[in-house]
Amino acid sequence: MGTQHTYRVIVRGTFDGLSEDSRSRLLAEVEAHGLSAMRFTREGSLAYDRTLRHFSYRLVVVSDVEDGEEMAAAIAEDRAEAALRDLGHAHGPLKSTVTDMDTMKINRKR
Numbered sequence: 001m002g003t004q005h006t007y008r009v010i011v012r013g014t015f016d017g018l019s020e021d022s023r024s025r026l027l028a029e030v031e032a033h034g035l036s037a038m039r040f041t042r043e044g045s046l047a048y049d050r051t052l053r054h055f056s057y058r059l060v061v062v063s064d065v066e067d068g069e070e071m072a073a074a075i076a077e078d079r080a081e082a083a084l085r086d087l088g089h090a091h092g093p094l095k096s097t098v099t100d101m102d103t104m105k106i107n108r109k110r
Helices: 020-028 065-087
Strands: 004-014 045-048 054-064 095-100
Touching: 004 065, 054 065, 065 095
Parallel strands: none
Antiparallel strands: 004 054, 004 095, 045 054
16 A cells, blocks of 8 residues: 545536435425535535525545546546436436545645
8 A cells, every 4th residue: 555645536427317306305495405505525415495405415536646636536426326226316427536645735825
């Protein structure tokens, strides 16, 4: 095992073919999944709005630096897909944006 980096990954997608049960459950919990609830966690934080069109998952992935951002994105997409499947929510293709927190430069104000 090589050096590990921590990645923040945003997985985005579109709900597709939601059942009436899924729609009802999502709408019942919409207030808990808005902008103020977005957090980067290992399990993932689901965010969506009342339109039930688009969603995002924010995840933290720790992975070998040699595997790169592509592997972090794949791991995050797998986790998001599994979580959505377990909840019974249908969706379309997923797309990810990855930030390597160990190489991110912070510009401090003087």
